[in-house]
Amino acid sequence: MDNWTTIKNLKKINPTMGTRTIARLVGVSRNTVKKALQEDGAPIDKKEGVKKLNENIEPFEGFIKESFLKKNLKASRILKDIQSKGYQGSTWALYSYIRNELKPIKEDVQGNNKKAYKSYSTNPAEQMQFDWAHYTVPIDDKLIKIYIHQTILGFSRLKSFVVTLSMTQSDVFTALEDAFNMFGGVCERIQVDNAKVFVDNASINDFKWNTRFLHFCGFYGIKPTRSLPAHPWSKGKVEKPFNYLEEHFIAGNEFKNFEDLQQRLKVFQDETNTLLHGTTNEIIIKRFQQKEQEFLKPLPFDNITGEIKRYVGFKEEFRKVAADCLISYKGNKYSVPHFFATKEVWIKVVYGNTLQIYSSKNNLIATHILSLGKKEIIINKDHFKGYRKTNTTISVTISRLVKRFHNYINIHKFISNVKVQKRIDPATHLLKIANLFEYYDDEDCILAMDECFTLNIFNANIIKGCITNNTTPKRETINLLNIDLPKGDIKRDLGDYKL
DSSP states (O other), X not given: OHHHHHHHHHHHHOTTOOHHHHHHHHTSOHHHHHHHHHOSSOOOOTXXXXXXXXXXXXXXXXXXXXXXXXXXXXHHHHHHHHHHTTOOSOHHHHHHHIIIIIHHHHHHHHOOOOOOOOOOOOOTTTEEEEEEEEEEEEETTEEEEEEEEEEEETTTOOEEEEEESSOOHHHHHHHHHHHHHHHTSBOSEEEEOSOTTTEEEOOSTTOEEOHHXXXXXXXXXXXXXXXXXXXXXXXXHHHHHHHHHIIIIITTOOBSSHHHHHHHHHHHHHHHTTSBOTTXXXXXHHHHHHHTGGGSBOOOEETTTTEEOOOOOOXXXXXXXXXXXXXXXXXXXXXXXXXXXXXXXXXXXXTTTEEEEEOTTSOEEEEEEOOSSSSOEEOOGGGGTTOOOOSSOHHHHHHHHHHHTTTOTTHHHHHHHHHXXXXXXXXXXXXXXXXXXXXXXXXXXXXXXXXXXXXXOOSHHHHHHHHHHHOOOOOOOOOGGGOOOOOSOOOOOGGGGOO
């Protein structure tokens, strides 16, 4: 085949070149040259025969080509996909087909620009690395931006994946703490990049760590180290697995909701940690359990509660709990245990979808999934167990209001809205409103209720603000001209005026 091509090319370039010269240059006989010049098509090598596609590969050929050439999926991911579709062939057959038939095509189009770096080896429990990447994935038929945080132990390559909907320092600390708890300890040092959550000034001459990150590391007894810009090999252990994550988890997947994404990511994490690592040539989880786990530094422990401590070195936002045991956050209200009513608490958002509420003593007192709506009230009924309710019968108060404002067309709707918005203790609010109305004329009271419909807020405080700012309490008027004065002489003993 190669000789035939060479002979044809020599003759095409040098039409006057004779068969003897061509035979000498190519190293074949003159008859071979003559035969090659006479044939229009390339000869078939009888020893090789015509290459035939593996019968197990053939039904999946189109899918494999699309996955490798268009979607840029790795062979291991493609193998997993076609096995789920019924592939019965061997791993070698697929890898051989991709390597010999498809990889040359991709390299011709894209070129091979990969750079290689020498692997950096660490001792057990010496170093762990952290990084994150963002992706846009379909969640509940909507494209949502997510952040996946990865922490990896440098010796065993054991990995922790945590997904969040936001990217704050609190999210990073939460992801790290989840990883530490999964590992059951920490390494001597942690390798990070120059992101703002870690570094205030990345300049070599004036480098400065972020103060909160230093406090976090101090809490766990970890020494922070950073990767310099343009030094990808220093965090290669954590950056390489992101390629595997993209190819075997992110690509082509859809999720029902955020909880579904979290659960499936944990399944993927556990599966990944049971694989044979190409560099260590050991099962990741076994290498960790047998050679690294015992050397990890223990996590901070609370001897009083008997639980692992978590870092609470800073408080993000303060809130004051209202008398109805609710706090406000981004247009919605969330319940707090009733004995914290009127007290100050602080809040923390984790994973971008969970609201944690802490007492002033840093104890976690409530957890809620954040609502995506507005003006909603999210209640945990356990927060109101033992809550002292008013002795006022709500039906009596409603009867007072309906009887007095029976000509007001929206009175029943007004009462219903108060009950909905203040459903924890509507009796108290309706009683306050009814008592306040006793000091004002019907017209002023109705104007205040109409204002509640305009604002779409129904409670005693709003009524009080509307009615006191725009009206004057009714008083008994006295007409001095109509007073009936006593008739006749009025005499009084002077002794009445004695001091």
